[in-house]
Structure formats: structure tokens, C-alpha cells
Amino acid sequence: METPYFVIDQNKLADNLQELQEALAATFAKSIIGYSFKTNSVPWILDFMKCAGCYAEVVSDDEYQLAQKCGYAPDKIIYNGPAKSEATFADALAQGAIINLETHRELRWLEKYAMTGTKVGLRIQIDVETFCPGETAMGELGGRFGFQLAELPEILQQLQRLGVKLAGLHVHTSSRTRSLKVYQVLARESVAIIQQYQLNLDYLDIGGGFFGGDRAIPSFFDYMTVIRQQLQQLVNFTDLTLIVEPGASLIATPVSYVTSVIDVKRTPRQIYVTTDGTRLHLDHLFVKTSYQYQIRGQSAEDVVPQQIIAGFTCIENDHLFILKNAPLLKENQQIIYEKVGSYTMCFNPLFIKYFPAVYVKNDEGMKLVRRRWTVEDYVRGAK
Template sequence: MAYQTPYFVIDENQLTKDFQMLKSSLETSWGNYRIGYSFKTNSLPWLVTFLKAGGVMAEVVSDDEYSLAGALGFSDSEIVYNGPVKKRPSFERVLLAGGILNMDGRRELDWMEELAAAHPTQTFRVGIRVNFDLEKMCPGQTTMGEAGGRFGFSYENGTFAAVLERVRRIPNVEVTGLHLHSSSKSRSVAVFEAIASMACKLKREFSLNLSYVDLGGGYCGGLEGRPQYPDYFPAVAKVLQEEFTPEQTMLIVEPGISLLSKASTFVTGVVDVRDIGNERYLITDGSRFNIDPTMIKSSHLFHLELNEANPGAEQRKTMAHQCVSGYSCMEVDRIFEYRDGIELMEGDRIVYENVGGYTMSLNPLFIQYFPDVYIRRDGKLYKIRNRWTPKEYMQNSMLYGEEQK
């Protein structure tokens, strides 16, 4: 059966394999752990409920994601609430229910003081997101370099210490967790060893009694020759054991892209071939916006599915250069340069690999709407989201004149 392109595919068997690798690595390395699946990476309902059945918590960074988690069956006690744009009602509900909440802004301190005062007989346990100079610890490996990240409370300038002291003055609030997520380019094991060492340093310096250390996400996934879960967590555990024990302190991880990349593909079709000047252009029904919405990728992993029934297919030649382009009416929608490859024709398919993390969440409603999504189970495809049509695009909208009724 030929499926209408473009569409995403998630390989359930590969996803299961990678998820089990993650859990097994944590189990053997630390034992006391929780996985907070990163909603921002890909909150496709089938995917979220698949992982929920495997025991994950919902790691959310907005009120909308919090509400989606509730709609998909997560209780407030199964939430890991991060980020700087929390809403106060959901902030309070997660804390009242005993969920995991990592504070990431001064207004949250005000909310915490007022909530604690309103419930003087309840003890609240909170975490604090720490901003620290990872670049100094791992030169050249961090995303922002010497400029540093913009999240959390700075250790170096004393803000973290001041926030910790302020929270400690609230009689019925305990700081029982640290959130240390930091973005890196390298995603190396050394980065996570450095993060773990920072947790140890903070425990010593501030005499912290922590029930959890949250490493965040940012692990590699799907690429040969790069670290895998069994590389990260034994190394992290070795560092954490300097100050923590699994019996007293839980390890929280927040994977997203590392779980999905190897299992996900995006299938596109060549719809037109044209020669302009000295350039051969392949127009496809997928777009750079589908798989590189931030416009930063310089290369793609892909394979071809050639349509040998195409007239002239037997006469294909090798071409020095073909420009693979998307469907949009923007010149920047050029996906990659296909060099010294077989001549591609209308009806051929280009299948992009390692595209499940962030790409679906960042897909635009630009010219074409959201594509179909399938899972592959034992060699067969099953649709788990229908492509959007004008019906879905118009939902919850008003037409001119209706707002006056």
C-alpha cells in the first residue's frame, strides 16, 4: 500500500528498545530514579500515553503542557514542573499534590511564600533550578559558550544562595531537590559528570538534604559512535556517590530527543523536477520547516526509495548536483544539496531519519497543515494522527460577523 506523503513514522519496536535501554541503565546504575518525559520535545498523544504506560512522569514547562498532561491521564503528583513561565494555579496544584516542582523565577518565590502561609499545616517540598558556569567546567562544549544560559538562579553571582536562604526562612517549606539541566553541543558523558559534580558541590557547600537530583535532558540518541544511556548513567552514578546514596536521593532524568530520534522518520515524495540555469531542482511535498524548523542543520540523514516504475527510470544517471527543495514558496526552503548521487525523478521518495524530537512540536501551519503520523508495528503502519484539514485549522475560530452575535 502506498501512503500519501508527507508523513512521519515512529517505529514502535525501536522506541521500545530505546526506552528499555534507558530504564535498564538507570536501574543498574542508581536504582532509585524517575523519568520525566519532556513534553516540549514531542507531545503527540499516542507517544505520551505509550511512555506513560511505561511509568514516566510528565515533564512540562507551561500551563498548556500541564493541562495536556492532565487530559492524557497524569495526576498532579505525576508532574515534573519546570520552566520560567508557569501559571500560578497549576504551580499551586502541583505543589499541593506532592508533584515535583523546580522553581525558576522570582515571582515563584512570592507564590511559594503565600501558598505556604495559606496552608500552615502542610509541608511543601520544592526544587530550585541552578544556573552555573558549565562552560568553565567543560570548555567549548556548551550551547551558549561563555555567554551562559538564561535559566535558573545563578550560583556564581550569589543569587542561588540568596534564594535558598529566602526559602529556608519559610517555616513549612523544604528545599529537597536541585534541577541542573544545561544545554550542550557535545552531549558528552563529561558534561553530565560535570553536572553531577555540581550537585555534589552544592550539597556540601549549603548542607543540603536532597530527596532528588534532576539532571534534566540533552542526551545523545540514535547516532552511531555517540554516547548511549549505558555510557551516561554509570559515570553519573560514580560522581554522585561522593555525596549521595540511592537509598536517600532519587535521580531524575528528562529525556526527549534521545528517546525518539532513532525511532522516527519523515517520508517525502518528489513531486516535480526542473532545470533552471545550470541547477537541477527537486521539489518535494515535505519542507525544511518540517524537519529543520530552526534552520540550523547543515546535513541530514536520509535514504531513498526509488520508483522504478517511473518512465525513464532504467536510464537514470549519476548527477553531480541536485538541490532538494520543499513545497513552500520561500527560497530558503532548500533542504539539502544531493551531490554525486543517482538522478531522482517524480514519484521517488526521500526518507529523513532521526527527526522525531522537536520537529513535530515545531511544525508550522504554513501553506500545508500538519501531516499524517503513523507507527510501524511489526512491519505494518497504523495511523495515530490524521493530517490536518481546513476543518481542524478552523476549530475554535470565529468568522467575520459571528463575534457580534
């Protein structure tokens, strides 16, 4: 098989999803899993999630259309984020998708498109940083998503005037720690808002951002227990649906990236091992600090103190990792990066070479689910 390529381990993916489903079934009477498309939207994965009963969590007009193209029923789409188009917003409203409002223009669109029986959700910003200092993605700068609590009375009045029901709150907050405390705070503050404004909601959407896979700690059950402990204070707790939007916690651990050594060079200062992979395929923002990897194939060469494992691109610092005190690698040896399924294969620039192939490994063997992109794919639409 020609490297580089990604491999999705279907059994591991199924195990991760089952663990989440069991955790939800043990803690909530009603729940929905909305798979976060942005985390990895390879169509095979979207189909797998759909067949397993997940909803689609989408954050742009393109992702909304992708969900439809992949056969998600309109009422099994959760439409979030600021990148909705007016046309897809109107379509989602008419077709009964779960829409969480994020921007002021959506409030204006509602004036045009609301009908009797229209329901919407609202993304509200909860200031998690105050309660969990240093844990949120943006720290002191604060997040930029969701309406401010101070805007809620006016929005509630508008919805009432239009005869639109506020069906849910959406409170996803990206954190660096993925800690239980973050979810405890999100649930606790949601309860306070619901009680203060006497909201009669169908759902609370707590978002994604969990750890998961490979017996992660906290476990899905730990997260759901913490959330439940807060939400059960609500009078309509048993009627409330908990929506979760997992991405990384389901898809990170089942995916590997297989590369081969194409050259070994001794320079006056270093030994560089060039591979046919690239950091751009795993970490195009160049922020990751380490990878879990395996080296396949024996090298009979002497042990050397340090080898820099690099990618094929012309970016000088396309370095993946430094291999210390190991036999000198040789051409065609494989380096396999593990647990690389989130924000990788659908978060690549089309730089120098196009998207690598994706395979699924299951009990029947290996199946190609995305062929390597060629120049034909690249120029399509450009003529």
C-alpha cells in the same frame, strides 16, 4: 498513503527506553525518567511513555494541562521552566507534582500557596562553560536558566520561613557536545553545592540532553556511571533519586519523514527537485547541515552531477539537501529522512500547509495516530 507523513517505529522506541531503564537500574537504587514533552509531544508518544512508567516533564501551563489530559497522575508530573502560570503552579503544588522553581515570581507565589508539607525543587545554574569550554549551547554568553548560586542562601531562608522543604536541585544544561564531561561537571558541582549548604535532598534532577538510540556512544550506561561516580560521595546517596529528562535520546532515532517528488525542473543554473515535504517540518530554524536519507524507487534516467532537493513552500531556500552524482529523480519517487523525531513534528510552523499525518509502525502494521491537519483544524477557535 498520502505523503508527506512521519512514521514512529514503536519497537525502536521501546528499545531506546529499555536501554535507559536498564542503565538506571544498574547504577541507581532510585531513579525517575521524566519524558521531555517539548521534544515531541504527539499524544501517542505521551501515552506510550506513561504506560512505560515515565513521568511527564513539562515546561508551560499548556504542557502541564496536556499531561493531565493524557492521564498522567499529578504526582508524576515534573513542572519546570519560566512559563508556568500562577493557576497551574498553585494546582501543581496542591496536587504534589515535582516543581522545580525557575523564576522570582514563583518565589512570590510560594508565599501565597505554600502549605504544611510543601516541597519544591530549585533550578540552579551551574557554569559548565568554565569547565567545558566551547561545549555549552550559549558558549561565552552563558545560559539564562536557573537561579544563581549567590541567591541560594536567601532562597533557603525564605523556604525555611515558609516551612517549605527544598526537595531537589535541577541542573539541566543544554550542550552542543552532549559529552560525558558535561554530566560529570554537573554532578560534581551539584555534590559541592549539596555539601556546602548541607542540603538533605530527595532528588537531583540532572536534566536531558543525552545521546541515545542506534547504539549511541556515549551510551546511557556511560552517562549514568559518570553521574554515579560523583553522587556516591554524598552521605545519603542510596536514598537520593536521580531524575533524568530525556527527549531527543529516546525519540530522535525511531522517527522517519516520508516525502515524494512532485516535480523536476532544469533551470539554466541548476536541477531542482521539488518535493511535497519541506525543511520546515524537519528544521524550521534552518540550522541543520545534513540529514540521513534513503531514496526509494528506481530511476532509469542518466546520472547528473547535482540536484537540489527542495520543499513545497514558497521560501526560495527551502532546500533539504544536494544530491550529487545520482540518476535524475523522477516524479513520485520517495525520499525518506531518518532519525528526525526530536524537535520536528511538534515544532512546525503552520505555514501554507498544516501539520502532516503521523503513523506508528509496529508488529501489527501501520496505525494512524495523528491525522493530517486540515483547514477545519486551523480555523477552530478563530470564530
